[in-house]
Amino acid sequence: MKQLNKYNAGWLALSVIIYFVVQMLIQADVIDYYYQITLMNICMDIILALGLNLIIGFTGQFSLGHAGFMSIGAYCCAIMMLKMPDLTGFLLGLLLGVIVASLVALIVAIPTLRLKGDYLAIATLGISEIIRIAILNMGDLTNGAAGLSGMPILNNWTLSFFGIMLSLIIIVNYIKSSPGRATIAIREDEIAAESMGINTTKYKTIAFVIGAFTASIAGSLYASSFSMIKPDNFGFMKSVDILIIVVFGGLGSVTGTIIAAISLGILNMLLQPFGQLRMIIYAIALIAIMVFKPGGLLQHKELSMKKLFGRLSKKNTPKKEASK
Amino acid sequence: MSLLQVEKLTKNFGGLAAVSMVDFKLESNELVGLIGPNGAGKTTLFNLLTGVYVPTSGEIVMEIDGKKERLNGVKPYVITKKGLARTFQNIRLFKELTVLDNVLIAMHQNSKAGVLASIFRLPKYYRSEEGMRQEALSLLSIFDLDNKQQELAKNLPYGDQRCLEIVRALATKPKILFLDEPAAGMNPQETADLTKQIRKIQQDFKITVVLIEHDMSLVMDICERIYVLEYGRMIAHGTPGEIKQNPKVIKAYLGGEE
Numbered sequence: 001m002k003q004l005n006k007y008n009a010g011w012l013a014l015s016v017i018i019y020f021v022v023q024m025l026i027q028a029d030v031i032d033y034y035y036q037i038t039l040m041n042i043c044m045d046i047i048l049a050l051g052l053n054l055i056i057g058f059t060g061q062f063s064l065g066h067a068g069f070m071s072i073g074a075y076c077c078a079i080m081m082l083k084m085p086d087l088t089g090f091l092l093g094l095l096l097g098v099i100v101a102s103l104v105a106l107i108v109a110i111p112t113l114r115l116k117g118d119y120l121a122i123a124t125l126g127i128s129e130i131i132r133i134a135i136l137n138m139g140d141l142t143n144g145a146a147g148l149s150g151m152p153i154l155n156n157w158t159l160s161f162f163g164i165m166l167s168l169i170i171i172v173n174y175i176k177s178s179p180g181r182a183t184i185a186i187r188e189d190e191i192a193a194e195s196m197g198i199n200t201t202k203y204k205t206i207a208f209v210i211g212a213f214t215a216s217i218a219g220s221l222y223a224s225s226f227s228m229i230k231p232d233n234f235g236f237m238k239s240v241d242i243l244i245i246v247v248f249g250g251l252g253s254v255t256g257t258i259i260a261a262i263s264l265g266i267l268n269m270l271l272q273p274f275g276q277l278r279m280i281i282y283a284i285a286l287i288a289i290m291v292f293k294p295g296g297l298l299q300h301k302e303l304s305m306k307k308l309f310g311r312l313s314k315k316n317t318p319k320k321e322a323s324k
Numbered sequence: 325m326s327l328l329q330v331e332k333l334t335k336n337f338g339g340l341a342a343v344s345m346v347d348f349k350l351e352s353n354e355l356v357g358l359i360g361p362n363g364a365g366k367t368t369l370f371n372l373l374t375g376v377y378v379p380t381s382g383e384i385v386m387e388i389d390g391k392k393e394r395l396n397g398v399k400p401y402v403i404t405k406k407g408l409a410r411t412f413q414n415i416r417l418f419k420e421l422t423v424l425d426n427v428l429i430a431m432h433q434n435s436k437a438g439v440l441a442s443i444f445r446l447p448k449y450y451r452s453e454e455g456m457r458q459e460a461l462s463l464l465s466i467f468d469l470d471n472k473q474q475e476l477a478k479n480l481p482y483g484d485q486r487c488l489e490i491v492r493a494l495a496t497k498p499k500i501l502f503l504d505e506p507a508a509g510m511n512p513q514e515t516a517d518l519t520k521q522i523r524k525i526q527q528d529f530k531i532t533v534v535l536i537e538h539d540m541s542l543v544m545d546i547c548e549r550i551y552v553l554e555y556g557r558m559i560a561h562g563t564p565g566e567i568k569q570n571p572k573v574i575k576a577y578l579g580g581e582e
Contacts, residue, residue, distance in 0.1 A: 170443055177442030177449065178428065178435040178456070181421075185429045188418035195374060195412075197404035197433035197496050206439055300420065 007305040019161050026157055035269075036157070040225045042265035043160035044218045047167045049245040049257045051214035054171050056243075057251035058180075059207040060187030061113065062121040066242050068128030069212040071234035072104060073097035073219025075135055078148045078229055085152040090159075094220040098213050104131070105212030109205040128239060136231045147230025148223075155225040163221050167214040172254060174210060183207050187252075248289060250296025255303040260296070326387070327352045327532060328373075328408075328500060333382035335365075335372055342368040344556045346382070350500060355526050355533045357547035357564075359540075361576055365556040366536045367413055370502050374410045375400035405433055407499035411489040411506060413536075419478035423469055423488060426477050427460040430495035463491050467521065483514050487521075494525065500532045501525075507539050515539055519546055544568070552576065 022039075025031045031039060048066060055063045073094070080093030112123040135142045142148065174180045183203045185193040194200050223229055249260030267285060271278040289297065326349040335343045343365045350356060360366050371377045373384060375398055384395040388406060395403055409430075418426050437452040464470040467487040472480065477488060486506055493501055506522065507515045523546050526533045537543045543550060544564040552560040552567060554576045560567060567573055 173443045182432045192416035194400040196430040
């Protein structure tokens with residue numbers, strides 16, 4: 001069982017600790033109902049931004065259509081939950097959502113990923129609008145502009161946590177593997193990658209589908225957090241919000257994305273009392289980070305168990321020598 | 325037939341014939357030079373053979389396991405899978421990645437673990453990953469780069485970057501290796517070392533190496549046959565001795581009376 005090496009054990013321990021600490025804070029009412037909503041939102045943003053970072057930061061393909069795939073997940077899950085208002089309904093809806101979103105991504109990716117740069121951004125923006133307009137006009141199934149309401153509120157810290165872990169495991173394992181390296185090679189130099197035998201269209205498509213898959217998970221969580229959803233929730237601005245998190249945290253850094261989602265989420269919450277001023281302060285904060293840290297908070301850097309263990313053992317060795 | 329046979333290969337960019345009616349052949353296990361003045365179309369010819377450009381007309385046929393296969397207009401990654409690898413004149417490494425990752429990426433096409441095996445970390449993934457790492461390190465040791473495996477490619481000295489490009493191309497397990505000015509920008513000592521290495525690689529791996537080079541001593545020293553391009557046309561072909569004597573080649577390089 002090579003999966004159970006000390007690095008993976010370290011990650012497991014860290015995630016279990018985070019889970020129980022937050023769970024205890026909720027039990028102790030330190031994180032009250034109001035803060036819990038912020039927490040859920042941050043969790044969704046983390047999942048969405050991780051998927052978008054795989055597409056933009058690791059594959060180098062600029063996508064502006066992430067909210068579209070999120071809405072597919074949200075609507076699939078909402079429709080299922082209205083039929084079966086319990087956890088089974090949610091899980092079935094989640095499953096349906098990821099399947100539909102992945103299929104749509106696959107169909108969309110094949111023609112659009114031939115485009116480069118700005119053209120790809122416009123095409124993906126168009127696709128997310130098409131998805132939104134389609135949902136708007138699906139009649140009774142989606143209930144048009146009024147949206148769907150009356151879903152049970154099932155989302156809690158446990159569900160969100162598992163959503164994040166699922167997305168993290170899929171994305172990190174993918175990046176740190178041979179197909180993942182092939183994908184990163186596309187970002188580094190597409191011509192060289194192709195000359196090294198990498199089918200660039202294939203790996204761009206895989207990254208795009210994984211991105212849509214995780215966006216759909218976040219969508220399902222969204223549908224079960226608020227008892228109503230409408231197409232307007234998943235417009236262009238939602239895609240831009242996710243993009244901001246990705247750029248803020250650093251293109252190509254999973255750790256950066258998580259830190260950015262948490263800090264922007266908290267900043268947003270702290271700025272609530274300022275009303276209209278909120279967006280101005282938020283914008284200034286973003287400009288400041290782009291001026292002082294143009295590569296994002298963490299640039300390419302990652303939190304690595306290997307380095308952490310390395311540092312700990314270095315600290316320990318001189319101690320032993322001293323005791324001798 | 326020969327390992328690779330090119331007939332009447334032509335590439336036009338608008339009104340300019342960058343390569344026109346070029347014929348040439350590669351046998352297995354030989355070292356061939358391709359020379360010519362600047363702008364003669366040498367790199368364009370490489371780009372045509374490796375699928376970066378689609379030929380305007382002409383035929384590129386490769387013999388694979390006794391069967392003839394046309395390579396015109398085939399995508400670069402398919403051509404690499406058939407056994408043609410290359411380096412670039414203006415180094416194109418994956419700069420932000422480590423030396424080891426650069427080589428591992430080139431080995432990806434032969435990797436056995438697929439996307440799902442990688443995501444779910446199946447035993448197959450660990451086996452294939454470890455095998456690839458060992459192979460990559462042994463390739464890197466040819467140029468003594470194995471002790472720099474964790475450095476970022478962009479931080480390597482210029483000469484090492486050129487060598488890493490050769491290692492990366494070798495990692496695709498080629499039958500024919502195209503080297504586009506491997507000694508460009510190197511000092512005479514480095515060029516001499518590189519010459520030895522290229523010869524050794526060609527013999528150890530039993531592959532065909534095609535070399536574009538401006539350093540005549542290098543080309544004359546190691547190539548068995550030499551092709552000469554000028555203005556997109558193949559003006560001469562022969563052994564180094566024949567090429568040195570060829571009046572057309574002397575005129576192309578030194579100029580002559582009109």
